[in-house]
Amino acid sequence: MEHAEFNKDLLKFLNASPTPWHAVATMKARLDAAGFEELDEKEDWSLGQNRGYYVIRNGSSIVAFRTGTEDTALSGIRMVGAHTDSPCLKVKPNPELRRKGYFQLGVEVYGGVLMNPWFDRDLALAGRVTFVDGRDTVRDVLVDFSKPVAFIPSLAIHLDREANSNRTVNPQTDLPPVLMQVPEDDTTSFDSLLSQQIASETGGKVRKILGYELGFYDAQEAGYVGLRNEFIASARLDNLLSCYIGLRALLDTSGDEAALLVCNDHEEVGSVSSEGAQGPFLNAVLDRWCGAGKAKAVARSMMISADNAHGVHPNYMDKHDENHGPVLNQGPVIKVNHNQRYATNSRSAAVYRHISDELGLPHQTFVVRSDMACGSTIGPLTAASLGVTTLDIGVPQFGMHSIRELIGAEDGHTLFRVLREFMQRKQIF
Incomplete structure (x- = not known):
């Protein structure tokens, strides 16, 4: 058809x-x-x-x-x-958060996000990055990590007994996604992670990250839903x-x-x-x-x-x-x-x-x-x-x-x- x-x-x-x-x-x-x-x-x-x-x-x-x-x-x-x-969650300019050995990123809510569904989802990251390349030229490049790189875990109901009746979301404290675990003396910067990703996608050298506009997104691909495939979810x-x-x-x-x-x-x-x-x-x-x-x-x-x-x-x-x-x-x-x-x-x-x-x-x-x-x-x-x-x-x-x-x-x-x-x-x- x-x-x-x-x-x-x-x-x-x-x-x-x-x-x-x-x-x-x-x-x-x-x-x-x-x-x-x-x-x-x-x-x-x-x-x-x-x-x-x-x-x-x-x-x-x-x-x-x-x-x-x-x-x-x-x-x-x-x-x-x-x-x-x-609507999505966008990465802040100075986003690095280190808590109990977890590396997280601070995010800003873009638009009228329905926030609760963002918890417990496999999240990827993509957007535009402006950087200085190996020839000292300022360039823009699109990046897409193209796989689940982050997660916003819910607080267990045992620690929040009113979660099903009175749950609210504080976007400042509740939404920073977890990206990885790092040692206590870790100094990994988000810019260095971005530089690695750009090099991986383009094969080019990154001298310095100057800015970015990046957002997390649902890593699950679009697809049909329903016993008779009546719907599309994405x-x-x-x-x-x-x-x-x-x-x-x-x-x-x-x-x-x-x-x-x-x-x-x-x-x-x-x-x-x-x-x-x-x-x-x-x-x-x-x-x-x-x-x-x-x-x-x-x-x-x-x-x-x-x-x-x-x-x-x-x-x-x-x-x-x-x-x-x-x-x-x-x-x-x-x-x-x-x-x-x-x-x-x-x-x-x-x-x-x-x-x-x-x-x-x-x-x-x-x-x-x-x-x-x-x-x-x-x-x-x-x-x-x-x-x-x-x-x-x-x-x-x-x-x-x-x-x-x-x-x-x-x-x-x-x-x-x-x-x-x-x-x-x-x-x-």
């Missing part, structure tokens, strides 16, 4: 992308293989018609686009947005799933219509950065692509912000509005919030529903309970920045922001089929 091949490639993408930098590197490799040309923001651009291009900022955000066969001022642009980052489904879906949709379009994918970093911490959705990255790309016709192009464009949705949990059904409880494997979820936590309006929702109905594919709708706060996405930020008609949608999932999340095995492919059609549709409205 087509969706089986889609999911097989999805698992490969997830396993290759433990950090935003690795996710962008994975997308870059696929774009290169498809004939897309990389653009440098420091240089002049000369864009041709019916061509594919991409721009990377900070190594962790990417904008990829097809120019189409017409002037964007007349055709508009079919945009899809997602984000590359996920780390970082929020929101690498949408990055993958958007990338596949862009690569599989006809190329006749102007289409764009933006995958921003830092969504989980508010998107306020040079490469985040509240930063200037997308606007800068559109300025250089569309030129004086940008305002007209945007007026004819639409953005679909793809970010996962909360599926109704069978053990906690009262956490959803009784008429808006999305079920896994019953279609992507149109997300509505009239207080503008989601950017969906009746017009943008109608575009998606119409395409989905034409393809004979299911879709659902989510509205948060009226007595609960609503999360948000890059959708409202992009809509406000560009003034573009925007839809918020996502695949329903369980365990959002946990170290391991769960989706239905059919929903990703369903969203892909609709986004592919959206990206190559001549008339949006």
